[in-house]
Amino acid sequence: MSGNEFRFFLSCDINLPVTFRVERLEGNLPAAKTLDSEVDSTAEVRRPELYVECTLYIDGAPFGLPIRTRLEFTGSSYCWNELITLSTKYRDLTANSQLAFTVWDVSCGKIEGLIGGGTIHLFNMKKQLKTGKHKLRLWPGKEADGSIHTTTPGKVPKEERGEVERLEKLVNKYERGQIQRVDWLDRLAFKAMEKIKERESGRNGSSHLYLVVDFCSFEHRVVFQESGANFFIPSPIAATNELVTVWDPEVGKINPSEHKQLKLARSLTRGIIDRDLKPSSTERKSIQRILKYPPTRTLSGEERQLLWKFRFSLMSEKRALTKFLRCVEWSDVQEAKQALELMARWEMIDVCDALELLSPVFESEEVRAYAVSVLERADDEELQCYLLQLVQALRFERSDKSRLSHFLVQRSLRNIELASFLRWYVAVELHDPTYAKRFYCTYEILEENMMKQLGAGVTGNEDGFKLWQSLVRQTELTAQLCSVMKDVRNVRGGTQKKIEKLRQLLSGLLSELTYFEEPIRSPLAPGILIAGIVPSESSIFKSALHPLRLTFRTAIGGSCKIIFKKGDDIRQDQLVVQMVSLMDRLLKLENLDLHLTPYRVLATGHDEGMLEFIPSSSLAQILSEHRSIISYLQKFHPDEDGPFGITATCLETFIKSCAGYSVITYILGIGDRHLDNLLLRDDGRLFHVDFGFILGRDPKPFPPPMKLCKEMVEAMGGAESQYYTRFKSYCCEAYNILRKSSNLILNLFHLMAGSNIPDIASDPEKGILKLQEKFRLDLDDEECIHFFQDLINESVSALFPQMVETIHRWAQYWR
Template sequence: MAGSNGERFFLSSDINLPVTLRVESLEGDLQRYTEATLKNATDFALAEHSPVPDLFVECSLYIDGVLFGLPTKTRLAPIEKPYKWNEMITLSAKYRDLTATTQLTFTVWDVSYPRQEVAVGGASFRIFSKKKELKTGKQKLRLWRGRIADGAVVSSTPGKVPKHERGELERLDKALNKYERGQIERIDWLDNLTFKAIDRIKEEESKRIGQKNLHLVVELLSFMHPVAFQVCCDDLVLQSPRHQLVVIPDPEVGRQNPCENKQIKLARHVTRGVIDHELKPSITDRKEIARILQYPPTRNLNGEERQTLWKFRFSLTGEKRALTKFLKCVDWSDATEAKQALELMHKWTTIDIADALELLSHAFESEEVRGHAIDVLERTGDEELQSYLFQLVQALRFERSDKSRLANFLVQRAVHNTELANFLRWYLNVELADVVYAKRFWLVLEHFNESVAPPMAALLHHQSELLAKLCTIARDVKNVRGNLQKKIDRLREMLQGIMNELTSFEALPFPLDPTIMLIGILPAESSVFKSNLSPLRLTFRTVEGGKCRVIFKKGDDLRQDQLVIQLITLMDKLLKSENLDLQLTPYRVLSTSHEEGMVEFIHSTPLAQVLAENKTIIQFFKQFHPDEEGPFGISSPCLETFVKSCAGYCVITYILGVGDRHLDNLLLQQDGRLFHVDFGFILGRDSKPFPPPMKLCKEMVEAMGGMDSQHYSKFKMYCCEAYNILRKSSNLILNLLFLMSGANLPDISSDPEKGVLKLQEKFRLDLDDEEAVQFFQTLINDSVSALFPQMVETIHRWAQYWR
């Protein structure tokens, strides 16, 4: 665009590029930390012998004070001073998405300490100036020592020094920045003299006052012309002769064009249906439509895409994947157009469950459209419905009324099936803590209680009583002062004393698996885990004379773990439906409230303990499956089970972006099955810097015989086969995650759209099966190569991750 004086500029709303910057270096004297800064005196003593810090920078984007996406981390800085990264960072947000108060936050972390990360300092930085011009070029930000940068609209860690505190150095830095952006005329002979004088002044100032402040130097992306923030659609941004941006109102901008509206109405008029019915898409149109159908459920359609789908709507009725996209292009405020769309919807070929789930998301408000999704779900069996029940309960948030058709459908199916009734009741019970939608969930739960048969209602009531007593025990055990044995003694004392009614009671369904009937707890076989929350490990007796072990947690929100296990269970079924059994262990998890729940106990050993006691995984297997004629002295079925389970969890944890993997949350069973636990970090979030792309440690590769063995080749084959099978069902998995957007789970609620996009990116839907195999093999090779680094610095980073 051009301003009133003919000078050109860009509008931020027109820039469809991701926010990009370069983190350059750290300037100033990096003082080490006092004993009070670190967690304990031991760390302080170790820090004194670690004079070289390991630094990385964490960059986040805040829009209107809310974190957008996930933080991005640089690599570790070289160990020599000065500390330089010179690393480009590309964020998920685009310039067109930014608001006038958007901020970048930078926190420098030191990870050289044994058991913690220490914040060196942080700074916040507004992307737009007070005159609403995008800042570009190099920026020198003052770090607030020992503080983590915050992205509040009024930040407590501003990176720019206030005017009243600026000295000669800050004034010179600002002038140099203008010079680099071309805002100061260049005169070579004078510039050389000026630069020498500036260097001399900086050196004198540094000697005089010392470098008591830390500064982080970053470089923002520069454009050919200035970039103005477009406040809203009814404003026009102009430039003044002094490169200052001025905002003046323009009443014509942003108003609807009556000619364009008339053209759209004529093109979509119901009387054109006969003409449109005969239209067939050309080869170019078919390619465009195929591209649109590949969009994830969160993607909005632009005007041209909406017109294309409407134009060829009659020819698309045989394409089941097109219905959800077609319904997105309808103008539901136009009664005539909406009526025609609904008539066409009922003539559409039957859609898949995945698309029916999408119609229940917040993107669709029409009750008839949501009712069409219920028509599809009514054809599913109870077992399949149970696989999606967790998400269907979450979809109640998006219903238009408290007693919707979805609510009636769930209640009617549950009252005729014990398993569905059990899980529906607990899923609804958990959501009663949602302040916004508590009333809606309560009404559905009340409807369920009124509809369920009295015998089943009594059993579910006894479940609640059992959970309440377990909460009392867990609270009492946690408050016991002393070692672990004292807590265990207290648990058994309570089960044999004031809570002895729990040792024998009338049969009731096991909340984790209602097909199992419990009749009591065995105190002698119950214990307490060594943890801050002191989870209980309880052994129940069953009607059949067997035993059922469970972990009861109080003070922990298990809903995210429950979601991940549900997706792993679903993926296991998808793989088995293609005759690929990767020996997964989808143990059961049930959250009974926002701070308590139950986890199925699987007899297993953490990989860290296996290696500490046996040196290698093979030595561990030799204790249970020795075979002199088998590979590495163990039985072939055991090793085959191990290889398959490693492959399955490598693929699934990669797709779901599971983070915080270490040798304590990788568990090994005696039959060879390896599985993962603890899913507090998903969708790419990780508590450690530099996480590996694949959750594959070197001990696992060594147990397969190394990279040149036939077992490792099988492992790669299983990985690639599983990856392609799961890619076929990507739409189902994406829609299940999309329905969780309102569930207030930490790794989803902050940015649901980005979470779905991150998941979609892992499927690489732009590749065919052969290209996907090559991509995944490269991914495996890169991951394994990283496990055998040649450089000492890289070894140190990986050792920190696996520590």
């Protein structure tokens, strides 16, 4: 931004209550008090029980009653993580408004002990409302003084400021969006900052106490405006690099003329006239253009008015319902009533559009109930494809016992796989403090209804109680595996010693894991009954977290292998593999089987989970041992008469799987691709694993649009071969098929907006827009073919990623 650029900000006329968050207490507390002050030195010593008392002062006088909140001790510090809301609104503040914080120790049970207090101004020297985190200096033994010339200023004196304070100030700017975010660089910076903080705290051992307070932020900077004050813009000659605050009283307000016109156009008398209106050819083209908008597109005022005007003539067009409902002014009782009447008579929409109606955009309970009624038409296989997102949609419901919650439970009672996955999806979300009660309510409804059922489930002869107990035993199994993993990690020595300890634990002290008393339904595939673990075939992966590779014997005499992880959040992997499975289903519905490998993934906690083990080798290992992919495939599928000495079926499988994953990883923006997380099965199927970076995030600089290394192209005969041409043909065909279902995929990601998945939670709106951009909905099918072919050529010719791959291989060698 140039020095002569000006920015207009909002005035302080905000009709919202003052809110902030007391985050934590830093520093060394005074010595803990005894249980009774009159008892001798041998009396029991208790940890201080701290309370923070907050009072708002306006122009030096207290305004409203003080608020007291307790600081919880979390094991290493005192924290409190709930929002405090004052009865005062921002518009009632003056330029001299202050918050006075006093910390009390009430652990003695008799007389309150004063720890200290500090005061902070709500506006800075430029009369801008403070936002973000601020560290207040507490004055020991003093109660906070909120007078204009306070004796307990919370501002840290200059002589006490050091490198840590400077960095905290920069972090505050970063969190407010004033410093550009660069993911890979930010992670390095934050790690370096933690080391500096540890070094400074160990060196200084400061005896001062600080209270960290987090103020809420607004879309625009808020500036205090005195009544009748005149603001002027200085001449560019005298301008500096600082922003100039200019008060604009009309920013964010509704134009009264437009609002009046809108109300007249939507009046009840107009409703009679609108019934017979038919759009002209120009209006019809505009409507058809609007109906093709992705679900993430916000309609303009003119577009909303156009759809409302011709709402009666659009009732036979099922695609138009979601767009029409976005046009409704739901605060208008009469208009909302008319919209619901039309919705009931509208042409029945598809399941894809019903998912859109469950997004946070639609708050009406009637609309959400209508969406559930459409979902009731989906079969169990299709419903399972969306189950993860439907559980996340419970966050957007108006009540804990919603229509959606009851629908999911009722459908689960008829299908044990749905019941098992629903139970796990809900149980994992119990760690979310905001919505834990809601998810627990759904969990209880499922438990209560299942235990009432008789003859439910896949076998038809089990009662509900036994079925529910079989699901509960899944949790007991994961708890036992966590215990085993903890013991294995504590073993000193290399991987081989840990493997020996694992097998010893499985077959010795915890022998109940070798042979279960009763078969347990596999959490990954509830239709399969597992009867125990085979210790001799179980092992540990060479990794920092030491994931377990376990072989389970099934009740019918077979076996299945799973990977169990602890200490890693695999919910993002679960989402990506679910999308791969969905896209595989969409492609097969169009008679295009690209031999994908959507292995099963299930998060059983916020830091643990199971993955299906697929026998395969990484491309890094294959190239190291066999020099080329072709040599590896020749070992398993030799054919002297076939292309490159392998069977035509095997080569075709390889080409198709490469095409499928190239398209999917591009659409989902999957990053951190290297030869260790590209795996190849002995039948020629290539597939990807480890999805720690999605939606465009990548720890490596300048990543190619898709991971297509030269070794993969060489296995197809080179860039000039007919097989490489066939690969590009499969890519373009798959891309156009998935573009037809772009609304479905976008709706599913929109329902994940409230989840705790890292790459979505950081900025849901931005992530969904990135996903939408990958579909290139502005192009037709023929234009997309040329676009995607150019994309493939760009990825193959990218030299920089090859250099990064070499560096990564070196890092793996020395690990």
